Amino acid sequence: MAQPKLLSFDFCVLNFKFYYMPELPEVETVARELNRKLKKRKIKSVEVKAPKMISLGPDVVSNIRKVKSSQVQKFERLLRNQIFESVKRRAKLLIFNFSRPRVFSPNFGKRKKERASLSLLVHLKMTGQFIFEDTKLRSQTHGRYCLINKASAPKELLPCRHTHVIFNFMDGSILYFNDVRKFGYLKLVRDNEISQVRELREFGPEPLSKQYTIGRFLTAVKKCPKRTIKSMLVDPKVVAGIGNIYSDEILFHAGLRPTRKVLKISNQELGRIYINIKKVLTKAVKAKGSSVGDFVRTDGSWGQMGKYHFVYGRSGQKCKRCASIISSVKLNGRTGSFCPKCQK
DNA sequence: TATATTGTTACACC
DNA sequence: TGGTGTAACAATAT
Secondary structure, three states: OHHHHHHHHHEEEEOOOOOOOOOHHHHHHHHHHHHHHHOOOEEEEEEEOOHHHEEEOOOOOOOOOOOOHHHHHHHHHHHOOOEEEEEEEEOOEEEEEEOOOOOEOOOOOOOEOOOOOEEEEEEOOOOEEEEEEOHHHHHHOOOOOOOOOOOOOOOOOOOOOOEEEEEEEOOOOEEEEEEOOOOOEEEEEEHHHHHHOHHHHHOOOOOOOOOOOHHHHHHHHHOOOOOEHHHHHOOOOOOOOOOHHHHHHHHHHHOOOOOOEHHHOOHHHHHHHHHHHHHHHHHHHHHHHHHHHHHHHHOOOOOOHHHHOOOOOOOOOEOOOOOOEOEEEEEOOEEEEEOOOOOO
16 A cells, blocks of 8 residues: 555656657657756766666767776776766767866875766666666665566566666665666766767757757758658757657658658658648657656656657557558668658 | 668769 | 668666
8 A cells, every 4th residue: 555655656667668769859868858857966976787788988889899897896896886967968968977076196185186087978878777766665664666667567676687786875876777788878078078079079959959950951951861850860960869760750740751752852841841840859858758758756657758659659559640551661770660651 | 570760881883 | 892771789767
C-alpha cells in the first residue's frame, strides 16, 4: 500500500521504453531533469563496470576499442570529489560540467595549481538511461527499482546487469547509468580539449535555436540534391538531434513522403518541412517532459509517449487523419513510415 | 533466426 | 574525384 506512494515522489526515473530511441526531445528532457537533480552534488566515488563504455580524452569514439584497466582507474579517480555544475545538451549528446576542483600546491596554498575543469560527454545511443535515486527513497526501502524493460517485468533491483556506471554522491544518493545494448558511451574530457572532440565539431545546427533559420535549412538541404529528404533529416551533420521517429513525424506533418528526392521538392514544400521541424520538436520537448512525469507516477505504465505519433511505429495501422493504412519503406537501413494518402 | 535501433566506417558504383 | 547508396558492426531482447 505504501509502495506506490513512495515511488511517486522520491524516485526520479529518466529513461525510455527501449523502442523509443532518445532523440533531441528525450535527451533534452534528461538533461533538464538531471540538471535540476544533480546541481551541486559532490561525487564520492564512481564505479565503472563496463570498461568499454568509457573513454578519456577527445579521441574518436569506438565501441570496439579496449579500455585498459588503468584508464578505468583514472576515470574513477578524476571524477572523485567533482561537483556537478550543469547538464546540457548538444544534438543527442549530454554534456555534464563539473566545477573546477580546488587544487593547491604544497607551499601552503599560496599558488593555485592550474588544472582545467572537466566535462563528461554521454551518448545514450539506443538504450542508454540515467536513473537517479534519492537518499530519502533509499532509506525507506530495502530494494531499489530499475524500470529498465517493459511493463510485464518492470522491476529489477539496482544495480542490475545492465548497470554499467554508478555515481555515488556524498549525501548517499546514487546515479545509475544503464544500457541494455551497450552502444552508449561516457567520455571524460578536460575543458581545454573539448574543441577537439570530433562529434561536437561536426554536429549541424540546433534545430530549435534562433540561429536555425529557413535560409540555413535551405542551404544545407540543397547541397545534396540527389539525396532523399529523410536521409537529410536524420543526418546529424545537416541538422542536429533528429532521428528516425521525429523525421517520420516531421514528414507526415509536412505532407511529404520520406523517399522524395531533395531536387524534386518545391520551395513551398521545403518551407513546410522547416516549419514542422520546429513545431514537432517543440511539442515533443513539452510532451516528453510531462509524459515522463506521468510515467513515474503510475509505476510501470509505460504509455503516454506514443500518443502523439501519427506514423512512427504505426505501419499497418490506420492513419489518424484519413484512416488509410500506414506504409513503410527501408531507407538507408532504417524503416520509414508514412501515410500514402496524406504524404505525397 | 530475423528484426529493431544509432552512428560510424568501408566499399561499390556512376 | 566525390556524391551517393548499401552493408556491416557494436549488443541483446523479443
